[in-house]
Amino acid sequence: MYSSVFGGITLDPALMVIPLDDHMVHRGHGVFDTAMLFNGYLYDLDAHLDRFLASASKAKISSPFTSRTLRNILIQLAAASKCRTGSLRYWLSAGPGDFSLSPKRCSQPTFYAIVISQTFSQHNEGVSIITSTVPIKSPLFATMKSVNYLPNVHSKMEAEERGAFASIWVDEKGCIAEGPNANVAFISKEKELTLPSPERILFGCTVKRLIVLANKLVERGLLRSVVVRDVTVEEAKDSAEMMFVSSLLPILPIIEWDNQPIGDGMVGEITRAISALFWEDIASGPSTRRIRIPYKNL
Ligand SMILES: Cc1ncc(COP(=O)(O)O)c(C=O)c1O
Incomplete structure (x- = not known):
């Protein structure tokens, strides 16, 4: 998992957590996206990142990083996970605050990402x-x-x-x-x-x-x-x-x-x-x- 709260990647499941006072957790003020990781390649990541940032803009969340940095973090995370086939899921949130409805006191937007090991195959049945x-x-x-x-x-x-x-x-x-x-x-x-x-x-x-x-x-x-x-x-x-x-x-x-x-x-x-x-x-x-x-x- 990557978390901008601690500013890095962790491979320890016990540390794969997000703060309860994060606006995404208690008010749903967050956006997410996914990309497929297949045989060591990320498929169509740039299209997903463009939509991710468009969703964030509609949700009135400003990204703490540029698109290029988000992309680099996701590639580094996939490499660190050693997972070759699975999915990459990532979130942008208004960030930790004071549990209010308004995000005014949220300290700064947060970015989280996780790699989920998964297998894929062509669906031949309907x-x-x-x-x-x-x-x-x-x-x-x-x-x-x-x-x-x-x-x-x-x-x-x-x-x-x-x-x-x-x-x-x-x-x-x-x-x-x-x-x-x-x-x-x-x-x-x-x-x-x-x-x-x-x-x-x-x-x-x-x-x-x-x-x-x-x-x-x-x-x-x-x-x-x-x-x-x-x-x-x-x-x-x-x-x-x-x-x-x-x-x-x-x-x-x-x-x-x-x-x-x-x-x-x-x-x-x-x-x-x-x-x-x-x-x-x-x-x-x-x-x-x-x-x-x-x-x-x-
Ligand atoms: C509600 C909804 N519609 C459509 C899609 C398909 O989007 P995409 O092709 O980018 O995965 C998704 C995918 O997550 C979805 O959640």
Whole structure:
């Protein structure tokens, strides 16, 4: 773990703590982000860091470090952890204070990061989902990755209570929003890849990369087009294929929604092709997307 409170990295689990008077702990005044560590490389860290700082700005938290310093700390932390495959999760908070609602007496913003050992593999099986009855977040809170994930936790719990993998949110206009920790994407029967508009959701770094990668399938003639627009529930349920898209998945096929099959109820050819493109990008993509961890330098 790295903590700006003690200004360094610790490998001792007993020291991996954050102060109880930190505004993020008792008032939820913090933001976070994640990046995948795969075979000794950090995948798409820069995109995640940009969103991290954008979330902090929306949450009115100023970073104690520049983006370059945050990046260096995260790379050093990954190296110190000796972990080759897992996830890197990091938080910016308004910092320790006097337990008040106002952050005025918080001494200074804090930065924490941790490496979580984890394994990843391509998802060949599909999951079933339900429509969430937990109220959707308002646009301001949905578009920043703050630590206030109570609606997301309840939405996931609701799905598990009903025997599904996850729930997805539908907005007041009847348009698709997102899952509790993933975006959704649809393949229409006309082979159009559609991604819901960004206004009501956390528009993911993975979805942004998907837009670039999916163009290869357009060139190969497997897809007709890639579009970002509002998607109604009726249209979405009539899709040929559907999937969750998120940095630690990166693609998880959805084969059933509210007890109805999506398409023929099987994992589709285009979902498999998109998933394969991602795994190629993660394992051997361009150096602009993959940072090699300098394990030996420590
Ligand atoms: C609510 C929500 N939407 C979407 C995403 C997908 O974002 P990304 O692709 O950047 O992981 C996440 C990921 O954590 C999330 O929590």
